[in-house]
Amino acid sequence: MSAVAPGLDGLLLTSAADDHNKTGFHHRHTCAAAELPAVARAFDAAGYYLEMLTAEDRRAELEKMRLVYTWNVLSNTPDRHLVQCDLEVGATAPSVVAVTAAADWMEREVYDMYGVRFDGHPDLKRILLPDDSDFHALLKDFGRIDGGGDAPVADDDGHAEET
Amino acid sequence: MPEEIREDDAGAMGESYYLNMGPQHPSMHGVLRLKLRLLGEEIQDAEPVIGYAHRAHEKMAENRIWPMFLPNTSRVDYLSGMIYNLAYCQAIEKMLDIEVPERAQYIRVIVSELNRISSHLLWIATYVMDIGGVTPFLYLWDDREIILDIMDRVTGSRLTYCYGRFGGVTMDVDDLFCEQTSAFLDRLVGRMVEYDKLVRKNVIFIQRSKGVGVIDADTCRQYGVTGPSLRAAGVAYDVRRAEPYGIYDRFDFEVPTLTEGDCLARYDVRVREIEEASKIIRQALRDLPGGLVMPEKPKKKFKPSPGETYFAVESARGHFGMYLVSDGSETPFKIKLRTPSFSNLAAMPKVLRGTMVADTIAIVGSIDIVLPEIDR
Amino acid sequence: MPDTVVNLVDSPALGVLIGIAGVMAALTVNVLFLVWLERKVSAWIQRRMGPTEVGPFGMLQTIADMLKLISKQLITPRHVDKPLYHIAPVFVFVPVVAAASLFPFDEHVSLQNLDIGLVLVFAFGGLGIVGIFMAGWGSNNKYALLGAMRAVAQNISYEIPLILSTLSVVLMVNAMGDANTNGMNLAQVASMQHDKGFWFVLVQPVAAVIYFIAALAETNRAPFDIPEAESELVAGFHTEYSGMRFALFFFAEYSNMFIVAMVATVLFFGGWSGPLLPGAMWFFLKTYAIVFVMIWIRWTFPRLRFDQLMSFCWLVLIPLSILNLLVTAFIARAV
Numbered sequence: 001m002s003a004v005a006p007g008l009d010g011l012l013l014t015s016a017a018d019d020h021n022k023t024g025f026h027h028r029h030t031c032a033a034a035e036l037p038a039v040a041r042a043f044d045a046a047g048y049y050l051e052m053l054t055a056e057d058r059r060a061e062l063e064k065m066r067l068v069y070t071w072n073v074l075s076n077t078p079d080r081h082l083v084q085c086d087l088e089v090g091a092t093a094p095s096v097v098a099v100t101a102a103a104d105w106m107e108r109e110v111y112d113m114y115g116v117r118f119d120g121h122p123d124l125k126r127i128l129l130p131d132d133s134d135f136h137a138l139l140k141d142f143g144r145i146d147g148g149g150d151a152p153v154a155d156d157d158g159h160a161e162e163t
Numbered sequence: 164m165p166e167e168i169r170e171d172d173a174g175a176m177g178e179s180y181y182l183n184m185g186p187q188h189p190s191m192h193g194v195l196r197l198k199l200r201l202l203g204e205e206i207q208d209a210e211p212v213i214g215y216a217h218r219a220h221e222k223m224a225e226n227r228i229w230p231m232f233l234p235n236t237s238r239v240d241y242l243s244g245m246i247y248n249l250a251y252c253q254a255i256e257k258m259l260d261i262e263v264p265e266r267a268q269y270i271r272v273i274v275s276e277l278n279r280i281s282s283h284l285l286w287i288a289t290y291v292m293d294i295g296g297v298t299p300f301l302y303l304w305d306d307r308e309i310i311l312d313i314m315d316r317v318t319g320s321r322l323t324y325c326y327g328r329f330g331g332v333t334m335d336v337d338d339l340f341c342e343q344t345s346a347f348l349d350r351l352v353g354r355m356v357e358y359d360k361l362v363r364k365n366v367i368f369i370q371r372s373k374g375v376g377v378i379d380a381d382t383c384r385q386y387g388v389t390g391p392s393l394r395a396a397g398v399a400y401d402v403r404r405a406e407p408y409g410i411y412d413r414f415d416f417e418v419p420t421l422t423e424g425d426c427l428a429r430y431d432v433r434v435r436e437i438e439e440a441s442k443i444i445r446q447a448l449r450d451l452p453g454g455l456v457m458p459e460k461p462k463k464k465f466k467p468s469p470g471e472t473y474f475a476v477e478s479a480r481g482h483f484g485m486y487l488v489s490d491g492s493e494t495p496f497k498i499k500l501r502t503p504s505f506s507n508l509a510a511m512p513k514v515l516r517g518t519m520v521a522d523t524i525a526i527v528g529s530i531d532i533v534l535p536e537i538d539r
Numbered sequence: 540m541p542d543t544v545v546n547l548v549d550s551p552a553l554g555v556l557i558g559i560a561g562v563m564a565a566l567t568v569n570v571l572f573l574v575w576l577e578r579k580v581s582a583w584i585q586r587r588m589g590p591t592e593v594g595p596f597g598m599l600q601t602i603a604d605m606l607k608l609i610s611k612q613l614i615t616p617r618h619v620d621k622p623l624y625h626i627a628p629v630f631v632f633v634p635v636v637a638a639a640s641l642f643p644f645d646e647h648v649s650l651q652n653l654d655i656g657l658v659l660v661f662a663f664g665g666l667g668i669v670g671i672f673m674a675g676w677g678s679n680n681k682y683a684l685l686g687a688m689r690a691v692a693q694n695i696s697y698e699i700p701l702i703l704s705t706l707s708v709v710l711m712v713n714a715m716g717d718a719n720t721n722g723m724n725l726a727q728v729a730s731m732q733h734d735k736g737f738w739f740v741l742v743q744p745v746a747a748v749i750y751f752i753a754a755l756a757e758t759n760r761a762p763f764d765i766p767e768a769e770s771e772l773v774a775g776f777h778t779e780y781s782g783m784r785f786a787l788f789f790f791a792e793y794s795n796m797f798i799v800a801m802v803a804t805v806l807f808f809g810g811w812s813g814p815l816l817p818g819a820m821w822f823f824l825k826t827y828a829i830v831f832v833m834i835w836i837r838w839t840f841p842r843l844r845f846d847q848l849m850s851f852c853w854l855v856l857i858p859l860s861i862l863n864l865l866v867t868a869f870i871a872r873a874v
Contacts, residue, residue, distance in 0.1 A: 023471060024472055049387050050387055051387060051482070074398050075405065078405045101510075102506060105509040137222055188773060295761065296840065305586070367842070370844070371847075520685070
């Protein structure tokens with residue numbers, strides 16, 4: 001268990017230090033969905049801020065949706081914690097808006113793009129896509145262009161080739 | 164778009180009414196829409212409605228191979244496109260462990276800081292315009308034009324640069340570039356003194372900015388507000404200092420910080436950041452080494468090993484983060500852009516409550532939002 | 540009084556008609572020139588060229604603009620209150636023409652030389668605000684309504700220091716003249732300065748400054764252009780207007796600017812009095828100099844906020860103008 005952010009003991013499933021120079025994270029954790037507000041409270045109490053909240057569509061390999069939180073401090077000694085939380089497809093996650101106001105728009109965006117609902121969010125509605133759209137744009141089965149990976153790469157202008 | 168006018172709210176307040184500001188309004192930056200509930204001219208509630216410039220950059224990223232996302236990056240924030248463009252290059256370099264030649268590192272710093280200056284100049288221009296002063300706008304635009312010309316010569320574009328490559332930059336700079344840049348910096352010193360007299364010392368400007376739209380440090384942390392708005396609230400957080408990327412640890416510069424947290428402090432912080440950026444550019448020009456600007460064998464097609472990478476830079480608006488997820492294939496599994504304006508704007512409902520309509524424009528202008536960056 | 544244009548022809552009715560036609564023509568040309576001047580001066584301040592293509596120095600540009608505005612289709616939005624919406628531009632336009640016909644351009648050239656000239660000018664000036672509110676209300680648009688409400692509050696407030704500052708001049712003229720002197724008569728105020736050999740701005744500097752500031756606010760010029768603050772209220776009370784109806788508002792705004800400058804010329808800068816040049820020339824030179832200062836200020840300052848504007852009026856200008864009036868009255872009594 002990490003000793004850097006206090007109050008996390010017992011809330012996390014896994015926890016490990018990470019190489020900031022290589023990945024940009026100082027620590028990475030996983031936790032159960034039910035513990036998200038408690039984790040958020042622990043970080044908030046320690047003076048961290050919610051830097052980023054997003055999701056990943058891991059249905060193809062894990063049959064799960066993954067929520068990704070990064071917590072960091074606003075100081076010259078950064079300490080970025082990556083918190084991953086796997087959700088059953090169709091399950092809701094507890095909202096952390098009550099803990100940190102930044103989650104308001106970020107949770108709306110995750111709902112907008114991935115369809116993950118958050119319990120306890122004061123006004124969960126779409127934020128970037130039109131209100132009447134019937135899709136969640138960043139799900140992998142939406143708008144996939146087949147063969148995207150095989151698209152040809154244009155060569156550079158040759159400048160780099162010569163040198 | 165279905166409109167939810169909350170009848171019960173309006174009824175309870177008796178005299179309050181809704182005013183829809185934007186997305187087409189002469190002083191809304193880009194296509195922001197504000198749903199204001201007003202009592203007379205006082206704002207009871209403000210709700211920013213965004214998404215009008217959503218271009219699905221993150222979805223595009225998942226549908227093409229890693230290098231093909233490069234031109235998208237500068238379109239995310241068209242005012243500091245260079246910083247975003249280079250952020251993506253550096254994120255990929257971090258993921259793949261690519262060495263960047265020294266000369267390219269220095270060039271990157273110079274063009275990034277030039278880009279930051281041009282973005283801040285534009286902010287000053289539009290902010291003064293927002294509170295009714297038209298003339299400074301044209302003067303500042305004039306200075307910014309020089310930067311655009313300098314950049315145009317080197318990168319081939321004026322706004323949406325695609326200058327970075329994985330491992331370096333596309334084109335080398337020449338002596339003329341260095342001369343023009345230092346000539347511009349010399350000129351800028353005098354011009355900033357002039358703006359100080361024309362704008363900063365103006366009584367009306369001070370009245371309109373001082374004590375208006377205070378964002379305190381705790382609100383910043385609550386909402387994740389970063390950049391000049393955060394530094395104006397007294398928190399000396401700058402990604403260039405906190406997590407030095409590229410070669411920023413080699414330069415001597417300060418992180419300007421004030422404590423008032425109002426529009427005036429945000430103005431002062433940006434003015435001082437222009438000076439600090441000039442300082443960095445001068446040092447970089449002085450130390451600019453010779454050599455290549457690209458590695459011998461640049462990578463064009465690659466398959467990063469699976470995993471997550473986070474890379475942050477200090478854009479002109481704050482902490483810009485890139486969260487890259489690879490599944491080991493040629494296409495990104497996911498690219499999440501953590502844009503500063505998104506978080507900065509999210510704090511607006513709290514800040515705007517209780518202010519006047521005229522202040523709304525000043526406050527929203529003062530946090531320097533770029534809508535395409537928010538909507539992505 | 541044989542020295543007014545109205546009395547030159549035998550029939551008074553014909554005289555009035557000729558006079559009104561003359562004033563309207565003169566005002567129109569004047570507004571066209573003022574708009575050109577504003578564009579040129581602002582361009583000069585901002586290191587631009589301004590209009591250059593149409594006519595010498597682009598002087599015919601505004602005529603082309605006016606022709607465009609006249610030839611545009613009159614659009615009436617569906618949601619407006621039609622009677623109010625249609626009549627509002629006229630209500631703004633007519634008092635301006637009426638007020639402009641009261642000035643002594645030269646010792647012997649004025650359309651109407653009335654003993655209550657000053658009162659009438661301000662009375663007509665106050666009428667315009669009715670039209671502005673009609674426009675804002677009739678447009679059925681929240682921005683227009685906000686702009687109109689601001690305009691009403693601002694104009695009514697700033698009329699107080701405006702009139703109080705001119706009253707001190709009136710008091711002074713009455714005290715300096717004989718039993719037949721009437722300080723409300725614009726021609727007499729001007730000729731008094733001519734006779735005494737000094738301008739009243741020298742003896743009433745405070746009143747002159749108050750008058751100038753209040754006049755800027757009365758004409759909705761920057762830094763007091765709050766009723767039409769384009770960065771907040773789109774275009775304020777005339778948001779919903781286009782074509783010739785918009786042109787009438789525009790016309791009224793610029794003519795108002797000219798009228799307050801003419802009042803300032805008469806009250807504080809000696810009217811037509813001046814050496815060598817003919818009187819009318821001096822009159823217009825002085826007026827345009829004042830207009831130039833107004834343009835200069837507009838393109839230099841940012842805009843005040845509404846509450847700051849009001850507190851400036853009620854807490855600074857009005858007490859100061861009352862004080863100035865009291866001091867003037869005291870001195871006039873003593874002398």
